[in-house]
Every structure is written in structure tokens, then in C-alpha cells.
Amino acid sequence: MRTFKSLxxxxxxxxxxxxxxxxxxxxxxxxxxxxxxxxKVENATVLIHDGKIQSVTAGGAVPxxxxxxxxxxxxxxxxxxxxxxxxxxxxxxxxxxxNDARTxxxxxxxxxxxxxxxxxxxxxxxxxxEGVTRAVTGFSGSKDMWRGQSAVVALAGDDxxxxxxxxxxxxxxxxxxxxxxGSRAALWDSVITTLEGARxxxxxxxKxxxxKxKKPKYDSxxxxxxxxxxxxxxxxxxxxxKADILNVIELKKRFGINVVITSGxxxxxxxxxxxxxxxxxxxxxxxNLPEDFDTLGNTSxxxxxxxxxxxxVAFMAPDTHNSRLVVQNAGIxxxxxxxxxxxxxxxxxxPAEIFGVAGSYGTMTAGKDADVVIWNGDPLELxxxxxxxxxxxxxxxxESRQTKLRDRYMDLPRSxxxxx
Amino acid sequence: MxxxxxxxxxxxxxxxxxxxxxxxxACQPGEEQGEFVEINKDPFPSSYTPLASxxxxxxxxxxxxxxxGRIDGGSILMEGGDIKAVGQTLEAPEGAEVxxxxxxxxxxxxxxxxxxxxVYPSPGxxxxxxxxxxxxxxxxxxxxxxxxxxxxxxxxxxxxxxITALQLLPGxxxxxxxxxxxxxxxxxxxxxxxxxxxxxxxxxMACGENPKRVYxxxxxxxxxxxxxxxxxxxxxxxxxxxxxxxxRAWDKYERDYKAGKDVLPPKRDLNLETLAGVLNGEILVHxxxxxxxxxxxxxxxxxEFNYKISSFHHAVESYKIADKLKExxxxxxxxxxxWGFKMEAYDGIxxxxxxxxxxxxxxxxxSDSDSGIQRLNQEAAxxxxxxxxxxxxISKAEAWQWLSLNPAKSLGIDDKTGTLEAGKDADVVLWSGDPxxxxxxxDMTFVDGAVTFDRHDPSRQPVMDFELGQPGEGDVK
Numbered sequence: 017m018r019t020f021k022s023l024x025x026x027x028x029x030x031x032x033x034x035x036x037x038x039x040x041x042x043x044x045x046x047x048x049x050x051x052x053x054x055x056k057v058e059n060a061t062v063l064i065h066d067g068k069i070q071s072v073t074a075g076g077a078v079p080x081x082x083x084x085x086x087x088x089x090x091x092x093x094x095x096x097x098x099x100x101x102x103x104x105x106x107x108x109x110x111x112x113x114x115n116d117a118r119t120x121x122x123x124x125x126x127x128x129x130x131x132x133x134x135x136x137x138x139x140x141x142x143x144x145x146e147g148v149t150r151a152v153t154g155f156s157g158s159k160d161m162w163r164g165q166s167a168v169v170a171l172a173g174d175d176x177x178x179x180x181x182x183x184x185x186x187x188x189x190x191x192x193x194x195x196x197x198g199s200r201a202a203l204w205d206s207v208i209t210t211l212e213g214a215r216x217x218x219x220x221x222x223k224x225x226x227x228k229x230k231k232p233k234y235d236s237x238x239x240x241x242x243x244x245x246x247x248x249x250x251x252x253x254x255x256x257x258k259a260d261i262l263n264v265i266e267l268k269k270r271f272g273i274n275v276v277i278t279s280g281x282x283x284x285x286x287x288x289x290x291x292x293x294x295x296x297x298x299x300x301x302x303x304n305l306p307e308d309f310d311t312l313g314n315t316s317x318x319x320x321x322x323x324x325x326x327x328x329v330a331f332m333a334p335d336t337h338n339s340r341l342v343v344q345n346a347g348i349x350x351x352x353x354x355x356x357x358x359x360x361x362x363x364x365x366x367p368a369e370i371f372g373v374a375g376s377y378g379t380m381t382a383g384k385d386a387d388v389v390i391w392n393g394d395p396l397e398l399x400x401x402x403x404x405x406x407x408x409x410x411x412x413x414x415e416s417r418q419t420k421l422r423d424r425y426m427d428l429p430r431s432x433x434x435x436x
Numbered sequence: 437m438x439x440x441x442x443x444x445x446x447x448x449x450x451x452x453x454x455x456x457x458x459x460x461x462a463c464q465p466g467e468e469q470g471e472f473v474e475i476n477k478d479p480f481p482s483s484y485t486p487l488a489s490x491x492x493x494x495x496x497x498x499x500x501x502x503x504x505g506r507i508d509g510g511s512i513l514m515e516g517g518d519i520k521a522v523g524q525t526l527e528a529p530e531g532a533e534v535x536x537x538x539x540x541x542x543x544x545x546x547x548x549x550x551x552x553x554x555v556y557p558s559p560g561x562x563x564x565x566x567x568x569x570x571x572x573x574x575x576x577x578x579x580x581x582x583x584x585x586x587x588x589x590x591x592x593x594x595x596x597x598x599i600t601a602l603q604l605l606p607g608x609x610x611x612x613x614x615x616x617x618x619x620x621x622x623x624x625x626x627x628x629x630x631x632x633x634x635x636x637x638x639x640x641m642a643c644g645e646n647p648k649r650v651y652x653x654x655x656x657x658x659x660x661x662x663x664x665x666x667x668x669x670x671x672x673x674x675x676x677x678x679x680x681x682x683x684r685a686w687d688k689y690e691r692d693y694k695a696g697k698d699v700l701p702p703k704r705d706l707n708l709e710t711l712a713g714v715l716n717g718e719i720l721v722h723x724x725x726x727x728x729x730x731x732x733x734x735x736x737x738x739x740e741f742n743y744k745i746s747s748f749h750h751a752v753e754s755y756k757i758a759d760k761l762k763e764x765x766x767x768x769x770x771x772x773x774x775w776g777f778k779m780e781a782y783d784g785i786x787x788x789x790x791x792x793x794x795x796x797x798x799x800x801x802x803s804d805s806d807s808g809i810q811r812l813n814q815e816a817a818x819x820x821x822x823x824x825x826x827x828x829x830i831s832k833a834e835a836w837q838w839l840s841l842n843p844a845k846s847l848g849i850d851d852k853t854g855t856l857e858a859g860k861d862a863d864v865v866l867w868s869g870d871p872x873x874x875x876x877x878x879d880m881t882f883v884d885g886a887v888t889f890d891r892h893d894p895s896r897q898p899v900m901d902f903e904l905g906q907p908g909e910g911d912v913k
Contacts, residue, residue, distance in 0.1 A: 110778035111645055139776065258907065282907065304913040305558040305589060305806055306903065312559075313907040334807070337776040344814065347874030352912070398814055398874045399821035418775070418785045422826065425756050428795065432756075 040065050041406070042078040046087030046390060050380040052094075053360025062092060064386040067409030072380050085404060085411075087390045094380055095149025095387030095407060096363040096395075098342040099298045099330040099370070100278055103140060103153045104133040104169060104176070106336060117336075118157045119164075126236025127155050127164025128180060135176050139337060141416035144171040146340035147389040147402035148363075152298075152371055154185050154252075161192045161203060165240050166252060168373050170387070172407035182371040183252035183276060184244045188260060190310040204263065211271050214241045249372065250274035252298075256310040258282040265293045276370055278332075281311035284318040287325030296328035296370045301349035319362070320353035329358070330367040347396035359396065385409070472693055473701040475709065477718070480581060482631035484620055487886035491515040493528040494866060497537025502544035502840040502855035506833040512542055514862035517884035522856045540879065541871055544840035544856050545600025545621075545863035546812050549722065549769045549847060550749050550802035554604055554627070555580055557588030558806060559902070568607035569614060573651050573660060574675045576639060577706035578614030580606045581631065586624040589900045590806040593913055595621050595889040596897070597810035598871075598878040600863035601632060603847055605749075608642035608724040609650040611662070611671045615710055616640055616722060618847050620863075622883050623898055636848040638746065639714055643668065643725035643734060644780045669733060676741040679711035686712070720746035720848055722769075726780035728756035735764050747800060747846040751792075752784035758795030767798035767846040771808070772815040772822075789816075789838060790823025790830060800846060801838045812839055817872035832872055 041064040048060035050072050061076030062069070078084045102109075102117035109115035116132035133153070143151070154166030163185040169176045186192075186207070193203040243249045251273055253264050261283055268275040277283055278298040283290060290297065301319035306312045322329050331349070333342040346359040354362075368378025376385050386409040393400035405412050424432045492514045499507040501522060511526040512519065528534050555567040566583035569575040584604055594602065599621045606613030616638035617631060624630040644665065652663030662668045685702040692699040713719040721738075725731045725748045738745050747767035748754065752775060754761060754768040761768060770792070775784025792799040801816045803809035820835045844854025853861045862885035869876040881889040890896035894910065903909050 108776060108779050108782055111649070112779045112782065142776075285907070302807060302811075304593060304810075306906070306908070308559045308561060312903075313911070315908060315911050315913055317912045335777070338773060341773070344818075344874060348811075351875045351877060396874060398817035399824075399872060401821060401825055421783055422755070422785045422787050422791075425791070426826070428756075428759050 038066060039409070039411075040079070040082040041085060041386075041409070041411070042082040043085045043087050043092055043388065043390060044078060046090045046092040048072055048092040048380060049094075049360065052365035052379060053357030055379070060092060062380065062388060064388065064406065064409050067386055069380050069382055069384050069386050069388075071382055085390070090403060091391040091393060091395055093147075093360065093389055093391065093395055094364050094378065095144075095389050095405065096147055096343055097150035097152070097330075097367045097377070098143075098148055098333050098339040098363070099152045099367040100332040101151045101153050101339045102156055102336040103143065103151045103171070103339055104135065104137050105129065105153060105155070107134070107137055107139065117155050119155060120159055122159045123162060123237050124155065124158025124160060124164050125162040125184065125240050127158070128236070129153055129165065129167035129169075130177055130180050133167070133169070133177060138417045139339070140171050142337075142418055143339045144405060144407065144412060145402065145414045145416055145419070146343065147391065147395060147405055148340050148342060149387040149389070149405065149407045150367075150377060151339060152182065152367065154183070157187075161187045161196045161207070162237070163187055165243075165249075166371075168371050170377075170385070170408055172412050173410055178376065179371070179373050181240070181243055181249055182373070183250050184240050185252045186254070188253050188255045188264070189279065190256070190308060192254070200260065208267070208270075210241070211245070211267075214238070214245050215271070216245060244273050245271070247272075247274055250276045250370070252276045252278055254278045256281040258285045258313065260310075261286050262289065265289055265295065268293055268295060281307075281318075282313035283327070284315070284321040285313055287322050287327055290322070291326035296330065296366070297322055298330045298332060298367070298370065300332045300334060301345050301352070301354070302334065316348060316352040319349040319359070320355075323354055323358045328366050328370060329362045330370055331359075331362045343396060344398065347398070350396060356396070467696065467698045469693065469696065469698045470700075475704065477713075480579070480628055480631075482633045483626065483628040484622070484624075484631055484633050485629075486517045486884035487622060487888070489514070489517060489862075489882075489885035489887070491520075491529050491532035492535065492882070492885065493526060493532050494535045494537045494542055495526075497866070498541040498870075499856065500541065500543045500833045500836045501857070502836050503857075504831075504834045504837060506831070512856060512864065514864065514882060514885040517862055517886070519856055519858055519860050519862045519864070521858055535866065535880075537866065540869060541867040541876075542856070543598070543836055543865050543867065543871060544854055545865050545881065545883065546598045546839045547843035547847065547854060548594070548599055548602040548803050548809050548812060549747060549800055549843045550804045551594075551602045551604055551809055552607065552804070553590040553594065553602065553806060553809065554584035554586065554588045555606070556806075557585045558590050568609040570609045570650055573610055573647060573662060573671050574612040574707065575606075575610050575614050576612045576675070576708070576710035578606060579617070580604050580614055580640075581617040581627050584617070584619075584627040584630070586627055586630055587901045589903055590809070591621060591623070592889070592898045592900060593806070594809045595881050596878060596891070596913065598813060598865035598867070598881055599809055600865070600881060600883045600888070601844075601847075601849065601853060602809070603638060603722070605638070605640045605722060608640070608646040611642060611647045611668060612675060612711070613640035613642060615719070618849060620883050622888055632849060634849075634852065636718060636720055637713065638720045638722045638847065639710055641672065641721055641723040643723060643730040644727060645778055646724070647671070665730070669737065672734075672737055673740070675711055676715070676737075676743075679708050679715055680741070682708035683712045683715060714743045715741065717744065720744065720846070722747050722749055722846075724749045726750050726752050727783075728753040730780075732757060732760065735760065735766070738764075746848070747798075749802060750781070750804070752781050752788060754797070755785060755788045755791040756783075758792045758797045761792065762795050762797035765798070767800050767842060768792050769800040769802035769843070769846070771804070772801065772818040786818070786822040787826055787828070789819035790828040793830060793834075793838070794823070794828045798842050798845065799838050800842045802843070813867075813871040813876075814874060817874075820872065832870075
């Protein structure tokens, strides 16, 4: 009896955690893009098994036991990824509940998404029903320039955080200089001093070695910095001005760390240098105004220019609530000169690579998580929508708080709360 | 909308102060009278002059006329700053430039009812923050045109997105933020060079969270009201009551003067003058309002004081009361999908615009953004697709009304622009393709028949003063 009970418990747990993702699915007849915006397969049969991509073949048969989903005449891509959001960390930031993405912490270096992340946020269904299934999420402000550690989340299922330390984020634009010493010189002096102090086998470590009996005090910031210094995660640097970006390239060389530029208004002006240094750029491709003296070179041709120079590019959305608009942003980049396949890469395989999750997401490769979207046309087009969305093999309902409001008021009833 | 038409005589009288006063004063015997005092209602007159243009014929082009019609393979002729003809085939007059529009589309120029270009210009540095006259909750004496910096690079980016006219509004910190101004989207050396000739003034008001946050929770607290939504409404009503009093004082002055008395006019009050202008029907109210219940309250305040709200702005919950908005003839200036950044925006849905349209109410796509204004056609495309997905079948030709005719109506300029009809201003966009596609861009934008932006001719891509000698000068944007 005892054995029986424990077995039953185990199977229940399996059902609860794997849920519908255990379902075997065959998406048939669509035009699939298996490698970001490339790897086009006509009349593709996409097999999903155990939540993972099993295979993508032209005209492949549907094995017994697989639920067939017809995608004839439709486009099939991986679920897209927005790079740089506060998803799960805020709901109604200005006048609603607590905005966990901003903090008054004095040292923001050690902040971790997992302690603030809310999987029940209404923003998550709003985002995923539009075919955006993954996000980099992190903090947007603290008392100093350090903005904690970003995470990658899958936008459905249990355990949404698929990688909890994907970058250490730091703000080094004009605004950061203003509030951290009042000059770029002071900001940089502080950052370089911090990084020098964190070099492996530095003086501090030697001292520790001398006092072997003393237990090292836990320091979350130090742990975060160590991930950067050892090359485990990149330093994600928000910076705009060309001169500042050249300094970031120098910083990378000096410390031998991985660096990712984010925002990067004038990055295109040093595209060749960034390509040579292997520094990717995470950006909003729609920006084209001199927002301040930091961003005078802004142009919506930037994404195409960076790509042409060989820089790996990933896209942000205009804001967290509209993370879904990262797809429109990719379309805008194409309109302004970026090849279509490169723009799709910038919302799929590129961010997967930049943020270290390419082993499990980003392409329709056997063994990777089955984040798959069936679109009723070119996914970057404004009038296209997602017909079906699978996240880690689970087909999600195309419902959100917004669709419920819409359905409630479609016929303008007297008292909508009593109608449904 | 009955209240605008059945306005009592004393409300309308403000329109006629000058003529009646002078004509009747001469007939009165009795005491010697001073000169009748009249208020100049246009102290900052438009100095707009159309840019140079040549007759232009666009042929073989897909035309959306802005009032719901579509012509495939059609032609449009612009001459002398006006639209001369729209039809299937048209003859090119002598000396006209003929543009082959094969594969391309022509629409009326886009009109944005809600912009802060020039008043919150780029670069957005502290010195340029000229959009909210915070200090008093009611600042109807502030005129946004006095904050407009015509060198904002945003105006040129907007032209590249097909914007031919726009309304600049004060911000939404105040219950009454001040007067708006409607512009032709053309370069100007002074702000008056951009003013749309003959366009009525508007006045900005704001519902809900912003005023009560700025005053109730701001640095002015607790000396200033409002702190609550009911405080907001008390503030609007108190302002209208004062404006009525001011109107009565001027009416009495006029009556007494006509009766031959030597009377002094009331002291001018610039705040009440603008509010009285609304009550007179000369100034259109544009009201920032998100929630359905806030809008519902304001519809009654509007009736109580017998004025007209031309458009609610942002109006993210218009879909909940679209029937009432139709009944009262109030437009909604909306986003396609912005939502959730504050509590009163939390119920935003993607189908708001098509649901308002479906109810027969006036739907407008607006930006409130220096980025959004560059792609309002894309906002309309998203809204159209979202509507169709739930069975609201609207054609692209009908949907274009959201971008030109309906905004023109709400700004009181629909007799001059907003559709492609002979005799109207030649405010026109030639698109590289279907403007409901993300890949389509405005090839050429015309205001009064003159090219304000040409994507294929760098000499017709204006560079603003600020951009000269800076990184990015003259670059593709």
C-alpha cells in the first residue's frame, strides 16, 4: 500500500509538471524556418516529443500517436525572444503594485531575478499569445550603476526561469554618469576599480589564502562579478555614445571578459571594431531621434549596418508591456535595410547565443525545447497573427486578461460582469 | 450632439461682441462713451505660407481617399496647393511633374491629434521640457504654441512617416493644461510659420490619475487640490462656473455699452478667456481620459456646462462605452496597443479602435509619442488586423478614416484637409506600397502640394538646425 501510494504520487507529480508538454505533436504542411530566419523547409512536418523538437522534415509522415496540427499555407518559426525586459518583475509600475524591477538597493550587483519574478503576471499571457515565448528579464535601476543579474525566462509552464544568471547588467550611459559621480570619468574610475579588485588571484585572494581558517563572508555582488570575471556570463553594458562604446571595447580587452552592448545608439559608428572584438549589440531598431546628447547618431538603419559589419544583433521592444512588439521592431529593421533572415535571427537564435541558452532554444533543432509558433503569414508583418503557440511543447491557450476583457465588451452589455 | 447647436444666446454672444457693440453704440444718445473694448482673439496669427510646388500628377496608383473609398490604378492631380482631381485617368496639365505610381499607394496625409513635438522636443534635455505648466491645476492661460520649438528634429521624422498636420497639446499634469495648436507639418523659423491657417484652437484637459498625482501627491501637496477623482471633477466644475461668471460680466458690459452707458469692461483674465472660448463654442476640448467611468462623468459635465468635448485622448476603455460616445458625438483618440504602464491604462485591449469603429463612434489613431507619430499607418494596420481576427470586418479604405478624416473632424479642419477631394488642401502621401505593411515607407509627403519629404532625394530630407555639425547629420533616419 505504501509503495502504491508513492507510485501514485509520482505519476501525479509527473502529470502536474510535464502536463500537456508530454503530448506528441506533429505540425504539418507549413513553411518552417528551422534556423532562425534561415533553414527554410517547405511542407514541413515538425515533430514535437516530450516537449522537445524531435525532427523537421519536408513532407514527413505523422507517426502514430502524434496529434496532427495542420499548418498548410502558414509559416512556422521558433517562438520569438525579446532581449531586455522587466517581464515578471512589474505589472502596473506607475500606480499599481510594486515595481520589482527598480530598487533602492545601494549595491545592485547581486540582485537576482528569481526572488522577484512573478509567473502569474498578466503581462506574460499578453506577450506569449503574440508568438513571443522567451524573454531576457532583469532590473532597470538601482541606487548605483549596477543593475543586477538578468535571467532568461520561458513564458509558460512551471519553472519559467530557464537560466537565472545570464548577464551582469550595468548602466554606463550619460544618465548613469550623472548619478554616479557626476562625470563619466568618475563612473569609469569606479567601475574599473571594482573590476580590478575582482581579478582572480588578486591580492584579496592571497590574503584569504593566508587566513585559511577564516570562512569567507558571502557577498552576492562578489559572486555576480566572479561570473563575469571567469567568463561564465557577459557584462551587459548599457551605453550609447560612440566614445563610450570605444571605452567598452577597451574594457573588454583589459579584463578579458565577455561584453554585450545594450541600447547602443551609436554602436553602428564603430561596427567594425565591435565585430572585431566579438561584442554583440542588443537594441531597439526603431530609434532614430537625438533623444539626448548621448544618442545624436541614432538611426533606424543601425541594425542593418551592424549586421552587415558582422556584429551579432538582438532586438528589444519599446517597453515591457509591449514586449510583443519586438516582432514589429524586427519588421521595421527590415524596412530600413536589414535582411529578413537576419532580423528573424535577432529575435531567436542570436539572443539565444548572446545569453547562453542556445543549447536549449533558438532554432528548431532536434533536442531543443519546442517553442514553436504557427503564423497566418509572414510573422514580421503587422497584419499577421499567431494561430498557435507551443512553449516547451505545450500548446498554450490564446487567452489573456485582455482577450477576456475584449470578449466581455464585444456586444456592450448593460452589466458585463453578470453575462459570462 | 445637441448641446452645441442649442446653445443659449448668451453663450453664443461672445462671437459677436465687436460687430454689435460698434454698430449699436453709434445710435445711443446720452452720456459720452469711451471706445468699445474688443479682445483680439488672434494675437499670434499664422504666418504659414505654402512651400513652392509644381503641378503634380501621380498615375497608376492605388488610392485610398480617406472617406472610405478606394481606386485601384487611379490618378491624383495636385495643382496650386490643392487637390485638383482624383479619378481613374487624368490628363497632366502643361508643365506638370508626372509620377508613375505603379505598385505604390496614395492616401491623405496622416493627421495626429496628440503630439508633444516641439514642446517636449528632441533632444529631451531639461531645458526643452516645456509641456506641463505645473503650478496651478487650471492653466487655461498657457498656450502651447509658446512652447513650440520649430527646430525639433521630430517634425522631420514625422514628415517621413507621412504626417501632414498635427495638434500640439500641453501635457496632462493639469486639470486644464492650456490651449493646443494645430500645425501644418512644415519647417518654420518661428512657431507661427507652422500654424494651420483657419484651424480653431483646442484646449487640453485631463482626467484621472495624472492631475491628482501631480497636485495631491506632488510637491504642492497639501496646499493644492485635487487629491482624488472627485476632487478633479470639483476642479473642472469650479473652473466652468468661474468662466460662466466671466462671460456674464462681458455680456453685461456689452449690454450696458449698447444701452449707451459709459462702462469699463471687465478686467481681462487670460485663464477664463480660454475657458469662456470653450463655452462660446470657439475652442475645442481635447481631454486625456483613460477609464470608461471617467469619460462617462465628463460627458455629463460637458452637458451641465453646455460645451463640446471634441475627443477623448488615450481612451483605452472607449470600447466599454462606445455606444455612449457615439450618442454624444465624441471622438476617441487611441493607441493600437499601449497599455498597463499605470492603473488607469490596465484595461487596454488591442481591439479598442475597431470596437469603437464598429459601434459607429468616431475612432482616431493617435501617437502621443515622437516615435509612434512616425508610424501611425502601422498602428492602424495592427488595429485593423486585431479587429478582423475577432470578426470586425473593416476595409483598409475605411480604416484610413482613423488617420485623416476623423482626426481632421476632431480638430475642426475637415473642410480643408483629411480626404482626397477636389478643392481640399493637397496634403498627400505617396507610399512605397501598401501602407498597412511593415515594409512600406512614405516615399513622398506633400503639404499643400509641396514636397516636405522625399525618401529618394536627400536634398528634400530636411536637417534641423540642432542636427547640423552633429553626429548623424543628414543620415538616413
